[in-house]
Amino acid sequence: MLELPALGWQSIVIFVVFALSLLIATYCTYAERVIAAFLQDRVGPDRAGPFGLLQPLADAVKMFTKEEFFPGGANKALFVVGPCLAMITALMSSAVIPFGNTMSFGNNAFFLQGIEVNIGMLWIFGVVSLGVYGVMIGGWASNNKFSLLGAVRAASQNISYELAMGMSLIAVLMISGTLSLREITLQQSVAGEWQMWNIVKQPIGFIIFLVCAFAETNRTPFDLPECETELVGGYHTEYSSMKLGLYLFSEYVNIFVVSAVMSVLYFGGFNFPFQYELRDWFVNSQGWELDSAQNLITILGTVGLFLKIFAFIFFFMWVRWTLPRFRYDQLMRLGWTILIPLAVFNIVLTGGLILFGVI
Amino acid sequence: MHPLFLFLSFVALLSALGVVFAKNPVHSVLFLILTFFSLSGHYLLLNAQFLAAVNIIVYAGAIMVLFLFVIMFLNLNVDTEPHKPALAKIAAAVAGGSLLLILVAALKDVLPTGVATGTAFNSQIGMVDQLGLKLYTDFLLPFELASVLFLIAMVGAVMLGKRETGERNF
Numbered sequence: 080m081l082e083l084p085a086l087g088w089q090s091i092v093i094f095v096v097f098a099l100s101l102l103i104a105t106y107c108t109y110a111e112r113v114i115a116a117f118l119q120d121r122v123g124p125d126r127a128g129p130f131g132l133l134q135p136l137a138d139a140v141k142m143f144t145k146e147e148f149f150p151g152g153a154n155k156a157l158f159v160v161g162p163c164l165a166m167i168t169a170l171m172s173s174a175v176i177p178f179g180n181t182m183s184f185g186n187n188a189f190f191l192q193g194i195e196v197n198i199g200m201l202w203i204f205g206v207v208s209l210g211v212y213g214v215m216i217g218g219w220a221s222n223n224k225f226s227l228l229g230a231v232r233a234a235s236q237n238i239s240y241e242l243a244m245g246m247s248l249i250a251v252l253m254i255s256g257t258l259s260l261r262e263i264t265l266q267q268s269v270a271g272e273w274q275m276w277n278i279v280k281q282p283i284g285f286i287i288f289l290v291c292a293f294a295e296t297n298r299t300p301f302d303l304p305e306c307e308t309e310l311v312g313g314y315h316t317e318y319s320s321m322k323l324g325l326y327l328f329s330e331y332v333n334i335f336v337v338s339a340v341m342s343v344l345y346f347g348g349f350n351f352p353f354q355y356e357l358r359d360w361f362v363n364s365q366g367w368e369l370d371s372a373q374n375l376i377t378i379l380g381t382v383g384l385f386l387k388i389f390a391f392i393f394f395f396m397w398v399r400w401t402l403p404r405f406r407y408d409q410l411m412r413l414g415w416t417i418l419i420p421l422a423v424f425n426i427v428l429t430g431g432l433i434l435f436g437v438i
Numbered sequence: 439m440h441p442l443f444l445f446l447s448f449v450a451l452l453s454a455l456g457v458v459f460a461k462n463p464v465h466s467v468l469f470l471i472l473t474f475f476s477l478s479g480h481y482l483l484l485n486a487q488f489l490a491a492v493n494i495i496v497y498a499g500a501i502m503v504l505f506l507f508v509i510m511f512l513n514l515n516v517d518t519e520p521h522k523p524a525l526a527k528i529a530a531a532v533a534g535g536s537l538l539l540i541l542v543a544a545l546k547d548v549l550p551t552g553v554a555t556g557t558a559f560n561s562q563i564g565m566v567d568q569l570g571l572k573l574y575t576d577f578l579l580p581f582e583l584a585s586v587l588f589l590i591a592m593v594g595a596v597m598l599g600k601r602e603t604g605e606r607n608f
Contacts, residue, residue: 154462154464157464157468197565198566205494205499208499208503209494211503212503215503215506215510231511235507237503238500238503241500258566415595420596423589423592
């Protein structure tokens with residue numbers, strides 16, 4: 080008899096995580112326009128619904144009802160597979176992110192997390208490294224030289240920045256000693272101790288990770304694969320209707336996931352200052368049960384994590400509408416000759432600091 | 439046998455055959471990626487999570503991306519594919535066939551160890567901490583040498599990428 084591992088509460092959590100990723104990505108498209116309008120002193124979308132809040136819905140209807148176009152000589156199967164892969168890989172990585180601490184009702188206790196695995200960080204890294212396939216396959220299958228150039232740029236850019244990203248993660252691993260994202264989060268706040276978030280211990284690593292995150296999600300100033308001034312539309316030049324929609328959408332899902340990863344790794348995840356003091360206050364002064372106090376702290380922590388995530392998403396958009404695009408050789412030079420040596424230096428520095436007991 | 443094992447083996451064999459038989463080199467590479475995925479599934483069934491993740495990261499995530507990258511640039515298609523002479527094809531078939539024969543002859547009497555001797559399978563053997571302990575105690579020197587080798591390769595790549603003074607910004 081084959082037993083299904085994750086039924087009951089955990090499956091509800093998985094479903095909620097999936098739905099939230101999609102919902103946040105949907106409203107990222109709206110937020111992007113509103114923030115762009117704000118930064119450029121315009122009004123932005125305000126026609127569909129109050130404050131234009133129904134704009135993503137209108138966009139979806141538009142995307143679905145547009146003509147589906149297949150370019151001549153395109154590889155049809157791969158042309159369809161490309162955007163699907165982009166979306167799948169974008170959604171896969173949110174599975175291991177701990178969105179909250181433990182919730183317990185009587186004897187039922189469950190994590191606010193899709194799955195808890197002890198290789199969480201490797202999972203994220205693996206899925207991120209697969210993300211480029213959607214772009215590459217789609218770009219190649221379009222049978223268009225601009226698409227192909229975009230695909231090739233995406234591939235080389237992702238590989239180059241994965242190295243520095245991986246090495247900045249290694250420095251986090253050295254101080255945490257575990258690959259589980261949940262453990263890393265819990266280590267950043269210990270009851271009764273003065274414990275710092277990882278950003279204090281890993282400022283250089285965080286900056287490297289942040290820059291690489293921009294490159295891995297193909298966001299401005301590193302959106303060379305879809306650089307419209309040189310490549311028409313880059314890898315999605317030939318795409319139309321919802322297939323284009325999936326590409327654009329997966330970019331926002333990626334931003335959401337990478338923001339969540341940064342919050343978890345460097346900004347304490349679902350921890351917030353004085354959480355244990357608050358819990359103890361509820362238990363001792365208000366006469367709450369420990370379980371319900373813990374549940375309240377968990378919910379507050381989840382809200383806090385989402386605030387951190389939204390702050391990062393805002394930062395992504397802020398940068399997009401502030402900085403101009405890099406040139407391709409500048410991008411490569413930054414990756415190989417600045418970020419990678421810096422990441423190696425960061426590893427050595429972290430090792431030295433651990434050796435002398437500073438962190 | 440475990441149904442997942444059967445399914446993964448089926449996918450692995452089928453996609454491995456696809457690598458060889460696909461006409462289009464890009465399809466070949468994609469089948470190879472699928473093969474790596476099913477192999478990672480096998481690692482997971484053996485409780486070797488670290489190996490599974492690293493297999494995906496290194497092979498599917500990095501090496502195959504480079505493969506695909508090169509093949510896209512080469513733009514191989516039916517018209518430009520070089521046709522090998524019949525003699526080369528026959529020679530390849532004979533060489534491959536004799537290799538198969540030797541492998542079968544050499545391995546046909548081999549007994550699987552572990553299962554046959556009845557030693558208990560340590561289910562924790564593939565975990566990250568177990569692997570790390572092994573690497574940093576029994577295999578410390580080869581491990582460190584390999585890491586130095588990788589560092590040298592990386593420095594070499596950076597040196598090649600670095601622009602010489604006076605070189606033009608193309």
